[in-house]
Amino acid sequence: MTELLEKAFSEATKLPESEQNKLARRILAELESERRWEELFENSQDVLGRLAEKALIEYREGKTQILDIN
Numbered sequence: 803m804t805e806l807l808e809k810a811f812s813e814a815t816k817l818p819e820s821e822q823n824k825l826a827r828r829i830l831a832e833l834e835s836e837r838r839w840e841e842l843f844e845n846s847q848d849v850l851g852r853l854a855e856k857a858l859i860e861y862r863e864g865k866t867q868i869l870d871i872n
Contacts, residue, residue: 803811814825860866 814822817825857866
């Protein structure tokens with residue numbers, strides 16, 4: 803465990819139990835969200851590859867436009 807994480811947990815132990823539980827739920831939800839995102843991203847590589855190839859084909863065929871963000 804990193805020093806920063808140890809310090810954060812040490813400070814969290816000073817909170818009332820209800821606040822510790824709220825913090826724990828937020829941390830667990832964030833970790834689960836990150837795990838789901840990584841899983842979805844790993845499983846989407848084929849789709850992303852096909853979309854990228856399609857975009858390149860459309861670019862080469864002159865079917866795209868320069869995006870002017872100004």
